[in-house]
Amino acid sequence: MLVTDARAPDHPIVWVNEAFTRQTGYTADEMRGRNCRLLQGPATDHAQVARMRDAIAAGKATSVELLNYRKDGTSYWNAMTLTPVHDENGLAYFFATQTDTTHIHRAELTRQMKEEVEKQVEARTATLNTALDQKTALLREIDHRVKNNLQVISSLMLLKARRMPEVETRLALEGMAERIGAISIAHRLLYAEEEGTHFGLTEFVSELLSDLDAGMADDRICIDTEVEAIRLPASMAAPLALMIHELASNALRHAFPGGRAGRVAITARRTEAGMRIEVSDDGIGLANDTPNEAGFGRSLVEMVARQLRGSVRWIADGDGTRIEIAIPIRPGS
Structure with a gap:
């Protein structure tokens, strides 16, 4: 006063x-x-x-x-x-x-600054969401086009294979067409994902094997799966499709000759370092399998595993075969 x-x-x-x-x-x-x-x-x-x-x-x-x-x-x-x-x-x-009344003005200034920051954050978030939606739409469109192109290439190779008189050449072309088809399936599944950056492994393996089973249906052989719900980067889709398709199709083709019945099991679990995939069968085993000089399935699987920075173990499991694949996953994936 x-x-x-x-x-x-x-x-x-x-x-x-x-x-x-x-x-x-x-x-x-x-x-x-x-x-x-x-x-x-x-x-x-x-x-x-x-x-x-x-x-x-x-x-x-x-x-x-x-x-x-x-x-x-x-x-x-x-x-x-x-x-x-x-x-x-x-x-x-x-x-x-x-x-x-300084404290009142400071409180008001803080409120105004908070409102301004919130407005800027909302505006920036809206911009980022729009950009993300555009990116996701672009990725899905790319996956769609790649899938279509791969399907065309696979169809052309199968058409060519049917016209080849040499059995060995025909089988090689058919094998390559199937591998391209597996990669095409990967892009088809990515296109079906709402977000184009990741995919769910459980649905991915189920869809992949469903397509494989449709092409190689055989009531003698049962395919069992136990796959954890793991979200993986989209970049892993094509390599995984190629690897799983190669191992599963090889088991169906070579592990059960002469009308033999059996079982193929595919499991995938998360580990501390990443993920572990196992493909096993109770067929004739590696030692009894007739070597295919023209084949390169094993080399292909090992090459894809290296691409994913993983490792592969081929194990003669009694009368059957077990393949263990360890793949690291980046934190947050």
């Missing part, structure tokens, strides 16, 4: 309380005889100052809020109420109360 002399030139301060001195940093002696404009500074609102000056000149009460400055130069918001005090001779003093 403070009191100014309304009858003296420039309305000098005649009294301040202790709270005023704590708020401003000035002592009572330093303020006595001086005008309150001492508390104004470069950012003080001139319009509010003029409003206060007009009220004083008219001898009327008023309330203003100013950015004032302490003795040490730091600023603070000051809500001031001026009240005229009269005696028998008229206007004698102005009594003023001052309240530090």
Whole structure:
């Protein structure tokens, strides 16, 4: 609180309380005889100052809020109420109360900044979502076109294979067409995914084997799967399709000769380092299988495993065969 002399030139301060001195940093002696404009500074609102000056000149009460400055130069918001005090001779003093409202302005500034940041985040998020939607649509369109092109290539190779008189050449072309078809299936499944960056392994293997079973149906052989629900990057789809197709088709073709019945099992589980895939059968086993000099299935599987930074183990499991593939997965995949 403070009191100014309304009858003296420039309305000098005649009294301040202790709270005023704590708020401003000035002592009572330093303020006595001086005008309150001492508390104004470069950012003080001139319009509010003029409003206060007009009220004083008219001898009327008023309330203003100013950015004032302490003795040490730091600023603070000051809500001031001026009240005229009269005696028998008229206007004698102005009594003023001052309240530090800096905390209110800081809270308001924080709220405004928060709102602005939220608006910017919302705008940026909307932009990113739009870009992501466009990217996803583009990836799905690419997968769709690649799938169509691979299907055409596979069909051409099969057509050519049927016209080849040499059995060995015909089988080689048919094998390549099937491998291209497996990659085509991978792109077809990626196209069916809502997001183009990842795919679910469970559905992927099921669809892949369903297509394989349709092409090599044999009631003597049962295909069992136990695949964990693992989300994998789209970049792994084609290599995995090629690898799983190669191992499963080789088992169906070579593990059960002479009308022999049996079982092919495919499992996939997440491990600490990534993922482990096993393809096993209870067929005649590696030792009893007739080597195919023209074939390169084993080399192809090992090449794809290296591409995925993984490893392959070929195990003669009693009368059957088990292939173990360890593939690392990046964190967050």
